[in-house]
Amino acid sequence: xxxxxxxxxxxxxxxxxxxxxxxxxxxxxxxxxxxxxxxxxxxxxxxxxxxxxxxxxxxxxxxxxxxxxxxxxxxxxxxxxxxxxxxxxxxxxxxxxxxxxxxxxxxxxxxxxxxxxxxxxxxxxxxxxxxxxxxxxxxxxxxxxxxxxxxxxxxxxxxxxxxxxxxxxxxxxxxxxxxxxxxxxxxxxxxxxxxxxxxxxxxxxxxxxxxxxxxxxxxxxxxxxxxxxxxxxxxxxxxxxxxxxxxxxxxxxxx
Numbered sequence: 001x002x003x004x005x006x007x008x009x010x011x012x013x014x015x016x017x018x019x020x021x022x023x024x025x026x027x028x029x030x031x032x033x034x035x036x037x038x039x040x041x042x043x044x045x046x047x048x049x050x051x052x053x054x055x056x057x058x059x060x061x062x063x064x065x066x067x068x069x070x071x072x073x074x075x076x077x078x079x080x081x082x083x084x085x086x087x088x089x090x091x092x093x094x095x096x097x098x099x100x101x102x103x104x105x106x107x108x109x110x111x112x113x114x115x116x117x118x119x120x121x122x123x124x125x126x127x128x129x130x131x132x133x134x135x136x137x138x139x140x141x142x143x144x145x146x147x148x149x150x151x152x153x154x155x156x157x158x159x160x161x162x163x164x165x166x167x168x169x170x171x172x173x174x175x176x177x178x179x180x181x182x183x184x185x186x187x188x189x190x191x192x193x194x195x196x197x198x199x200x201x202x203x204x205x206x207x208x209x210x211x212x213x214x215x216x217x218x219x220x221x222x223x224x225x226x227x228x229x230x231x232x233x234x235x236x237x238x239x240x241x242x243x244x245x246x247x248x249x250x251x252x253x254x255x
Contacts, residue, residue: 010058011039012147014154015049018057021076025049025059032068041069052146052154054079079152082250083195085111087173088237089166091118091204092125097234098134099141101202104238106145106155109245113142114169114199115160120206125160135160163212166201167219173199176221179240180208181230183223187240190224192248200244202237 013035019025027035027049035041041061049057049071056079059071088110090101102113115138117125125131139157146154161169170176174196177187180203192198201208201216208216213223226239245251 009150010046010048011035011041012048012050012056012150014052014143014147015057016051018049018051018055018076019073021057021073023073024062025071025073026068027071028068032065035069036064036067046074047071048150049073050152050154052143052152054081054152056152077152081153082111084174084193084198084248084250085196086198086200086241086244086250087112087114087169088241089114089116089161089169089199089201090237091116091202091208091233092121092123092134092160093204093233094123097232098123099137101234101237102138102141102157103145104235105241106142106151107149108238108241109149109151109250110155110237110241111153112155113138113157114166115158116166116201117160117162118204119163119209119212121204122206131160163215167215170199170201170216170219170221173197173220175199176201176216176219177240178208178213178216178221178223179203179226179236180213180223181225183225185222185224187224187226187243188247190222192244194249198244200237200240202233202240205233 013031043061045061056077057073058075063070088105142155142157174193176199178201
């Protein structure tokens, strides 16, 4: 490493249970294999273990194997949950673009993802194996994106919901923002609460129907737009999360 070059933060790996400070532990299984053979971590290098629920452990590598690492815990840390939590109600998007929407939103800091069976969704996610496979892909995408983003909190990807459940969630949230291309209020003009849940609704590529918009508005949802253009469903959530992060206290370091 040359003088003055930036030092990257340690990579993050998921662990079911974190050992106490000063203890030795093994990172094995798929996470250990990835650390040893893909990341090629070596003795004296550092990594972070997390349970995905705000608990983190900074570790140094003591020994390496083919598919595992022996570690010593240097320091335990806690990343507090954000006071203002953002749940993305993401309309189902077909194929890779659906996973892309989850990946981008996770990298942008989303706290939970609520798959939404909107009327104009091409993807339907039936109740059988195909629907479960699609949901598992979204969950795996969120997990991997959270690790890549060095997050201590991994977003939960819930079971898909219909407009009836989404209406209930909108009514219960501290604020509900519905991205809509014909909205007159820009997102920065909306006062954001300091705490509670912010429900961010993103429709499908075909758009939110008038009936769906009326249902969400009656439940307290506020239609907003991001700018003069129209974004794809897969990227709109991440762009909105960036704006929310800048307009609130969510981007202040918490650990």
